[in-house]
Amino acid sequence: MNRREFTMAMLAAGAAIPFGITRAAGQTRGGTLNTIIQPEPPILVTAFNQQQPTLTLGGKIYEGLLKYGADLKPMPGMAQSWEIAPDGLTYTFKLFPGITFHDGTPMTSEDVVFSCMKVLTETHPRARQNFARVASAEAPDPLTVVFKLKQPFAPFIGCFDCTSAPIVPKHIYEGTDYRKNPMNDKAIGTGPFKLKEWVRGSHVHLVRHDGYYLKDQPYLDEIVYRVIPDAASRALALENGTVQLVQWSDVEFFDVQRFKTQQNLEFTTKGYEYFAPHQWLEMNNRVAPMNDKRFRQAVMHLIDRDAFNKRVYFGNAKVATGPVSSKTRFYDPNVKRYEFSVDKAKALLDDMGLKPGANGKRAEIKYLVPPYGEVYQRSGEFFRQSFARAGIDLVLVGTDMAGWAEKVGNWDYEMTQNLLYQLGDPALGVARTYISSNIKKGILFSNTQGYSNPEVDKLFEEAAVSLDDAKRQELYTKVQQILVEDVPVAWTLEIEYPIIYDKAFRNIVTTGIGSHETFGSVYKS
Known part of the structure; x- marks a missing residue:
């Protein structure tokens, strides 16, 4: 791996201005952005x-060391520059001077080490896997962080965005039960916006x-x-200008x-490059009949995914073929x-x-409906009708956001x-x-379905530590073949979400992280 160093001087020279971001000379101060x-x-x-x-929302409050462009290349975040040793084992980050938390306390390299090696390894499913590869993390001075890896990990430089590695204040969380810390309600980060008030059921004011x-x-x-639970009301709020921005499934x-x-509106599907949202029907592999791969294969045959895309997502997606998105590296x-074959x-x-x-029913399965908008309710209805063709009764069960997260994270579900x-x-x-x-009870977005295959574990690990892209492709091709045979989850769609916003606002989408970004450079013309 070659030594690389990026600095803000590159941005100033126009070397990496993403999506035509407007320079500071044309930006004005002031204004309110209303969103959902x-x-x-x-x-x-x-x-x-x-x-x-x-x-x-939290991307405006909490930051990571890096950002990522639409080409997924790293850009400065709180780190103004970084260096990777030729052997791929040592990563050195230089922080911007003058970073402070919202309570006025300086943010230093100690906060970075504490967040990455203590907090996130306990609370964050993907960060835990990433930083488990670190042999040591040091803070030799307040503006320098050094990570030394146990062995090369090719994508390590991609682990530091605001969603994967948000930095929290050590002086608030050290020695506490992180999840129960009373300061969680204050949400103190380093981002360009801080929390003024949160009126539950109404709005969050930054x-x-x-x-x-x-x-x-x-x-x-x-x-x-603004918290607007009703879909029609959300659409009306955008139409009449009550809000000036919608993202993900707001509309x-x-x-x-x-x-x-x-x-008066700008429409784009840019800003999701880093995420490449990948959707599936999740089946708890511990519970019969989902514990038999023949049942899971049958589910793949029962879902007409082209019809699912057209009828439920109105063509705003692409049919998924397996665990790796076509928008991601090493897709095969x-x-x-x-x-689609009911007979098969x-x-x-x-x-x-x-x-x-005697009643034609083969099984009854409880389906936990995700509380993310009407599209998920319609998805559940589509699946229920699909399963009924083969005599499987899918019972839709509703819940709120916290309840869904708790049940799925604690494996207390059959299908979702x-x-x-x-x-x-x-x-x-x-x-x-x-x-x-990564089968960790209580941790959402981990291996919650409980799938386990030693060969898959081995292939993923070999691919992660290899620095040869051709070898990585070979390994990821093998793992995709195995997973598509085992069907631990039933992959459905690669979703293409929109971002729609009032043209008076500029720099809404400036990186591959889109609406999760800090919005520090957003301005009203």
């Missing part, structure tokens, strides 16, 4: 909750962090995240097309395909002895729908769902 948070997050501390609403370390940022005075997919033509399209599904169910009873980020490399965004070491 849906559903309302259970907590704002991104180190302790990685559900999408928490990350979208205001400018005047001590922010980047000159003149943030440009906006405040951001107000239901059947409404997207009409907003594309609204003259030449894997086993499961065509029935044959597999018959083969495993799951035959119809899930969506995870791919994060630019299978070692970061894919392996965590399938490796045995």
Whole structure:
């Protein structure tokens, strides 16, 4: 691995200005951005909750060392430069001077080491896997952080965005029960915006962090995240200008097309490159009949994914072929395909002895509906109808956001729908769902379905530590072939979410992290 160092001077020279970001000379100070948070997050501390609403809102409060462009290359975050040793074992980051937490306390390299090696390894499913590869982390001076790896880990430089490695204050969390710390309600980070108030059920009000370390940022005075549970009301709020920005599934997919033509609005699907949202039907592999791969294969045959995309997502997606997104490195399209075939599904169910009873029913399965908007309710209805063709009764069970996270994280479910980020490399965004070491009760977005295969574990590990891309492709091809045969989850779609915003606001999308970004450079023209 070659030595690399990036500095803000490169940005100033125009070497890496993403998405045509406007330079500071044209930016004005002031203004309020009204947007939506849906559903309302259970907590704002991104180190302790990685559900999408928490990350979208929390990205303005908490920062990582790096950002990533649409090409997934690293850019300065709180680290102004970094260096990778030729042997790929030592990563040295230089922080910007003058970074402070929202309570006025200086943020130093000690906070970075504490966050990455103590807090995140306990509370963050993907960070735990990433930083488990670190032999030591040191803070030789307040502005320098040095990570020394146990062995090379090719995608390590991609582990430091605000969602994967948010930095929390050591002086608040050291020696405490992190999740129960009373300061969690204050959400103290280093981002350009700080929490003013959170009126549950109504809104979250963020205001400018005047001590922010980047000159003149943030440009906006405040951001107000409005809680609007009803889909029609969310669409109306965008249409009449009550809110000026929607992201992810704030607007239901059947409404997207009409907003594309609204003259005062800008529409884009950029800003999701780092995440490459990958969706699947999650089945608890511990529970019969999901513990038999023939049943899981039957599920793949029962879902008409082309129809699912057209009828539920209105074409705003691409059919997934396996565990790796076509938008991610090392994707292999030449894997086993499961065509829509009720007859093949029935044959597999018959083969495993799951035959119809007198009433025609083979099994009853409880399906936990994710509380992320009407599209997930419609998805559940689509799956229920699909399963009924083979005599499987899918019973839809509703819950709130916290309840869904608790049940799935604690394996207290039979079937649900899930969506995870791919994060630019299978070692970061894919392996965590399938490796045995990430079966951790109580941790959402880990291997919650309980799939375990020693060969898969071995292949993922070999691919993670190899520095040869050709070898990595070979290993990831093998692991994709195995997983598509075993079907630990039933992959459905690669979702293409929109970001729609009022044209008066600039720099809404500046990196591959999109609406999760800090919004420090956003301004109103």
